[in-house]
Amino acid sequence: MKLSEKPKWQELPLAASIVEPATSLEYKTGDWKTLKPVVDTTKCIRCATCYIFCPEAAYEENEEGYFLPNYDYCKGCGICAVECPAMCIQMVEEEAE
């Protein structure tokens, strides 16, 4: 059941339970943000601090071992930018991209 489908009460699973796993992936929270983190891979030391601290688990490791945010789920909280020991993450206004 997807929220967007707005089920009738007869269609709602028992007690509004979510009976399919991992449906939260369909709920993209990326449009909540006003600032987005931009990683400068030339300064990045691939320490994975951003990956560990991200409360949304939005950072993903790429083939070269760099950790980059998935903007579909990043809410723009900025924790990664504060915690990054290499100071390689800038919070940038989305419009100003």
Add this chain to the structure above:
Amino acid sequence: MAHRTGIEVSLAIAEAARQAEVEVISAYPITPQTHIVERLAKMVADGDLEADFITVESEHTAMSAAVGASLAGARAFTATSSQGLALMDEIVYLASSLRTPVVMALANRSLSGPISIWNDHSDIMNVRDAGWISIFANNGQEAYDLTLMAYKIAEDHRVLLPVMISFDGFILTHMIEPVCVFDDEEIKGYLPPFNPPYKADPEHPVTFGPVGVPDIYTEAKKQQDFAIRSSISVIKEVFADFEKEFGRKYKPVESYMAEDADVILLSQGSVYETTEIAVDRLRKEGKKVGSAEVRLWRPFPFEDLRKAVANAKVVVVLDRAISFGGQPGPLLGEIRSALYPLEKKPGVIGVTAGLGGRDIMIQDYEKMFEYGYNYLKTGKEPEAVTIVGLRE
């Protein structure tokens, strides 16, 4: 075959839970309920009952663990009274909205304060709207039978709701009564194995109790209310099957000499049996009186109530709790509202008695009928709150 034996009512309830083959008991001791879980703890310790007895630090946790166990697919039992039920309150609401068929034995005791360990119905009235199926037992036999039937009702896939069986604290819990107890073999198979449509299973992950955003919450509540309202047909079915199989009859609304009665005294719980004695006495004096009981409190049996009191001129409602500043009795308010849509309806007046364990004597019941006759003659209602047996 079943054998009739003298047994403390609390222990009969524990016996029913054992015969229901409960798998998890999660409870905290509180007077006057303690003997039930004490006995169950002993059964588990002695190996007479294969169940997990979860010792908890509060009733809030007792109910939480029972709900969790039920979601994991176990048949769960708990018991409490008064302050214990009040402390459970948050999870009492969750048990019904999560549709967990937990069964709770509720030894009715008054709420503090002043502190009272004795009987009235203030504890159950506090959870009246919590979404549980709620049934009153008036004696030990009924408490025993209804505890078994409770699982049959609760776990039915057309229902899937928690059930509380209420019985008066001390008046019943600590009384040794003759109870017809089933032999294990006789009752084995009465309850099919508990098989919920969803359960916490790593192979088939389910999220129970997620956030209900404004787009979902309304539909979830309608679904829940529909379930409890529709459960009345299943409850009647379980009552009828039990009667057919074991010969003891239960009805959502009980009545005694009510068919031709001018004045009916309506109550709940063990006092109902005493009202029958008062009826017998007054009938001997030629007064056309009767008595009735709303045994099934939730879902409220509107049609059964209307039928049971339709021919009366006055219904005197006896409340065992006060709705402070309100109706003034929770039962009175329900009865008035249930009868209001009828074109031809009896007058309904209310009295309160038996608060915090005060005994209600036969003369008190006669006084209640007198209020009914006064109303019939003068149209004058007793003032709110009229407490029979009050010193003033």
